[in-house]
Amino acid sequence: MLNNRKKVLKNDPPSKITRQRIFLLFILLALGTLCWYIGKTAGFHTGCNADADYAEGVPVYYREETYGNVVQRSPEKLPKAEEDTGFDVRFLDLSVFDLSEQDELLQEVWFNSKTVWPNKLPEGFIPETVLEEGKNPGLGIRRIHDEGYTGKGISIAIVDTTLNLDHVEYKDNIKGYELLHAFDEGAGMHGSAVTSIAAGTSCGVAPNADIYYIASSFFRIGFFGTKRDLTYMAKSINRILEINQILPDTQKISVISISCGFDPNTLDGRKVFNAIERAKRKNVFVITPSLELNYDVEIRGLGRPYNEDPDCVESYVPGLFWQKHFYENPEMLNIENTLLIPMDSRTYGDWESEYGYEFCSRGGLSWAVPWLAGLYALCREANPSITPEMFLSVALETGTEKEFSYNGNSYSLGTIVNPSMLIQKIQKEEEAG
Secondary structure, eight states, X not given: OHHHHHHHHHHSOOOHHHHHXXXXXXXXXXXXXXXXXXXXXXXXXXXXXXXHHHHHTOOEESOOOOOOOOOOBOOSSOOOOBTTTXXXXXXXXXTTOOOTTOHHHHTTEEEETTOBOOSOOOTTOOHHHHHHHTTSOOTTHHHHHHTTOSOTTOEEEEEESOOOTTOTTTTTTEEEEEEEEEEOSSOOHHHHHHHHHHHOTTTOSSTTOEEEEEEOOSEEEETTEEEEOXXXXXXXXXHHXXXXXXXXXXXXXXXXXXXXXXXXXXXXXXXXXXXHHHHHHTTOEEEOTTTHHHHSOEEEEEEOOTTSOTTOGGGOEEOTTTHHHHHHOGGGOOTTTEEEEEOSSEEEEOSSSSSOEEEESSOOHHHHHHHHHHHHHHHHHHOTTOOHHHHHHHHHHHOEEEEEEETXXXXXXXXXXXXXXXXXXXXXXXXXX
């Protein structure tokens, strides 16, 4: 009898409360789906150029980005130096302040052409000189330019934020610009920086290289806010490989610069890893901060006080963001598979004008990645038959190990890339056939 009663209850129609709960659940699911769709699409834009334009080898731009909306401010007090950004005084009028005793603070300065400086500054800190010196890629790169290697005829692809296409530093180098899930917010600072460092006319390692640029945002907006999504990073790599199939043979892309690391143990990170492996099979070098995952060579960035010579290896120290960790754990560096690259104290074209510049004391691997991409372009020009693996092997073989002291302790900093020796070795490899 009890079993029969249970059976009858199961066959009874749903109560009014149950129906209301089902209806509410349906509404919540519908709203969640709508929010997911809006977050995935609204505010983002994808637009590709025509295959025919790429095939003709002519410069082609999907659209122009807006820029120039930043207003200069006069702060009541000096901003504090932040761990990630340093002493950020971009667009600030500092004319009323006394900075004559602030040399330590200025070692972490981030300023631009619109920063207004006071008359009272530390001896030796001349903003115009600091800005100009920061344009030098360093470690003898300009001497290599004088020898005739400037990246001419070599194509670099960059994946980063939306780009101010009008900046004089690189506007003539851009041969292709399109978007893949790019957030519509106008030109971004980061894109102008990495493009200048790779191929800027006065800041770049490879000032005559061609640039193919994909603007992309590696996040999406979900029901609970923004979430990192590197699926778009993988799609951008795949898109560049598609473009490469269309480009004339003389304009094929040799290297891709993406200043974003990834974890291959995540679903989206695995997609990036696989896309890079696909590029490797096509002899296209993909440089990211996580270089070791695909190429077994780690990269780290070098620091440099603003008043030290960029061309002298003795000027360089561990980069500001990892310096403390290094002094506490010097064994963290394995000179046999770690390549050190100039990173801090860099000047690059700004994102909100056609002629302005920024100087950044505290860099990140975001700056080291395009620097290395530019160097690969120079080596590719010297020896068109090189592979990424050969390049990295020779870079480690010809690099420099620096011994120095800090706070009474001795340290070894290596392997520091030696562009001149690297180029010479690459040339010999070409001559040997």
